Amino acid sequence: MSIGSLTGKFKKLQENGAFNILLHPKVIKNRLLYDKELAARPTVMTAQPPGLGIEMTNRCNLACVQCLRSLGLKPYKLGDMDFENYKKILAQFPYAMNIVLNGFGEPMMHRQFFEIVAYTRKTHPWAKIGIYTNGMLIDEEKARASMTCGLTEINISIDAAHPDTYRRVRRGGKLDVLHDNIRRLIKIKRQMGAKFPKIGLNFVMVNENEGELVPFVEQAAEFGVDFINCITFAAYDWGFKNKRTPESYLTELDAARKRMEELGVVCHSFPEVSTRWTDPNRAFSCNFYWGENFQVNYNGDITLGCCTPFKETYSYGNLLETPFGEIWNGEKYRRNRELSRQNISPEAACTSCDEFCKNFFVKPAESNFISINELAVQRSKQPVVK
Numbered sequence: 164m165s166i167g168s169l170t171g172k173f174k175k176l177q178e179n180g181a182f183n184i185l186l187h188p189k190v191i192k193n194r195l196l197y198d199k200e201l202a203a204r205p206t207v208m209t210a211q212p213p214g215l216g217i218e219m220t221n222r223c224n225l226a227c228v229q230c231l232r233s234l235g236l237k238p239y240k241l242g243d244m245d246f247e248n249y250k251k252i253l254a255q256f257p258y259a260m261n262i263v264l265n266g267f268g269e270p271m272m273h274r275q276f277f278e279i280v281a282y283t284r285k286t287h288p289w290a291k292i293g294i295y296t297n298g299m300l301i302d303e304e305k306a307r308a309s310m311t312c313g314l315t316e317i318n319i320s321i322d323a324a325h326p327d328t329y330r331r332v333r334r335g336g337k338l339d340v341l342h343d344n345i346r347r348l349i350k351i352k353r354q355m356g357a358k359f360p361k362i363g364l365n366f367v368m369v370n371e372n373e374g375e376l377v378p379f380v381e382q383a384a385e386f387g388v389d390f391i392n393c394i395t396f397a398a399y400d401w402g403f404k405n406k407r408t409p410e411s412y413l414t415e416l417d418a419a420r421k422r423m424e425e426l427g428v429v430c431h432s433f434p435e436v437s438t439r440w441t442d443p444n445r446a447f448s449c450n451f452y453w454g455e456n457f458q459v460n461y462n463g464d465i466t467l468g469c470c471t472p473f474k475e476t477y478s479y480g481n482l483l484e485t486p487f488g489e490i491w492n493g494e495k496y497r498r499n500r501e502l503s504r505q506n507i508s509p510e511a512a513c514t515s516c517d518e519f520c521k522n523f524f525v526k527p528a529e530s531n532f533i534s535i536n537e538l539a540v541q542r543s544k545q546p547v548v549k
C-alpha cells in the first residue's frame with residue numbers, strides 16, 4: 164500500500180471518527196481482501212461487501228421526477244423493514260464498514276428509524292452509518308434524535324436552488340420548509356456541540372434543474388453544511404430521458420467547481436463525465452456484481468445487488484430465506500460475474516443501465532430503447548433462471 168493511499172485512509176477514519184476500527188482486525192482484514200478481490204473480479208468471492216445499503220422503507224412522502232418509485236412500477240409492493248428482520252439481516256454482515264440505511268423510499272418515515280440506527284451503532288461501533296433523506300420530516304424532535312442516535316452522516320437531497328424548480332423536481336415538497344429544517348438541524352448540532360452527524364446536501368443533476376448547481380453551491384456555503392454531493396441522474400431505461408448535451412453538463416460542472424473553490428465548499432461526490440459518457444466502446448463493468456454498496460430491500464430481497472427493485476425479474480435471493488453466503492456465491496451471482504467479465508451484459512436491465520452509459524446521450528429512437536417497466540412485465544412472464 165502506498166503512503167498516499169495510507170494517508171487517505173487515515174484521513175477518512177479521522178473524518179468519520181472511526182479509529183475504533185483498529186480494535187476490530189477482522190473487519191480491516193475483510194476490507195483489504197475485498198479491495199483486492201474487487202480489483203481481480205473473480206467468479207467466487209471470499210470477502211464480504213464492506214459497503215451495505217439496507218432499505219428502511221420504500222414508502223415516501225414525495226414523488227421526485229428522477230426517482231424510480233415515482234413511475235408507479237409494477238410489480239412493486241410497498242412496505243417497511245421489520246426491526247427483528249433487520250437484526251437478522253445485519254447479523255449476516257459482521258464486517259460491514261459503511262452502512263447506508265436507504266433504498267428507494269424516505270428512511271425517516273420508518274417509525275423505529277432512530278432505534279434502528281442506535282442498534283446498528285451498537286452492533287457495528289466502527290461503522291460509518293449514513294442516510295439520504297429528503298429532509299422534509301426533520302422537525303425539532305428528529306433533529307435532536309439525529310444528534311444522539313449514532314449517525315455519522317446525513318445527506319439531504321435538494322436538487323434545486325429555486326422554489327419553483329424544487330416543486331417541479333421534488334414533487335410534494337416545499338423548499339422554504341426544507342431550508343428551515345436544514346437551518347434548525349445545523350443550529351441544534353451547534354448548540355449540542357455534536358461532532359456527528361456530518362451534514363451534507365445532495366444535488367442530482369436532472370433535466371429540470373439545469374443552471375441551478377452554482378446557486379445551490381452558494382446556498383450550501385451560506386448554510387455552513389459540512390459537504391455537498393453532486394451527481395448525474397441514473398437513466399437506466401426507467402423511462403427518464405436525458406435532454407441535455409454533454410456540453411451543458413460540462414459547462415455547469417466547471418462553473419460549479421470554480422465556485423466551490425472560491426467558497427471553500429467541500430464536495431464528496433463530483434461527476435466524472437468525460438470518460439463515462441463519451442467512450443462508446445467502454446467495457447461493460449459494474450461493481451454491483453461484486454457487491455460494491457451491496458443493497459438489500461426492505462423485505463430482505465437482493466435484486467441485482469443495486470437499486471433495481473424487481474424481485475420477480477432480477478432476484479438473487481432473499482436474506483431472510485437463504486443465508487448470505489449461499490446467495491453471494493450462488494449460481495446466479497457466479498453466472499452474472501462470469502458474463503460481466505466477458506464484457507456481456509448479464510441482464511436486460513443492465514444492458515440499458517447508465518452504469519455503462521451506452522445511450523445516455525443517444526436519442527431513444529436511435530437506440531433499442533425499451534422502458535424497464537416493459538422489461539419487468541416481459542421478464543415476469545418468463546420462467547425464472549435458476
Ligand SMILES: C[S@@+](CC[C@H](N)C(=O)[O-])C[C@H]1O[C@@H](n2cnc3c(N)ncnc32)[C@H](O)[C@@H]1O
Nearest residue numbers: 229230267268269295296297320365367396397
Ligand atoms: C432514492 S433516494 C432515497 C432517500 C431519500 N428519499 C432522498 O430522496 O434522499 C436517495 C438518493 O437517490 C437520488 N436519486 C433518485 N433517483 C435517482 C436517479 N435516477 N439517478 C440518480 N440519483 C437518484 C435521490 O435524489 C436521493 O438523493
Ligand code: SF4
Nearest residue numbers: 223225227230268297
Ligand atoms: S424523496 Fe427520495 S425516495 Fe422519495 S421520491 Fe424523492 S428521491 Fe425517491
Ligand code: SF4
Nearest residue numbers: 449451467469513516
Ligand atoms: S448494470 Fe446497472 S442494473 Fe445492472 S447491476 Fe449494475 S447498476 Fe444494477
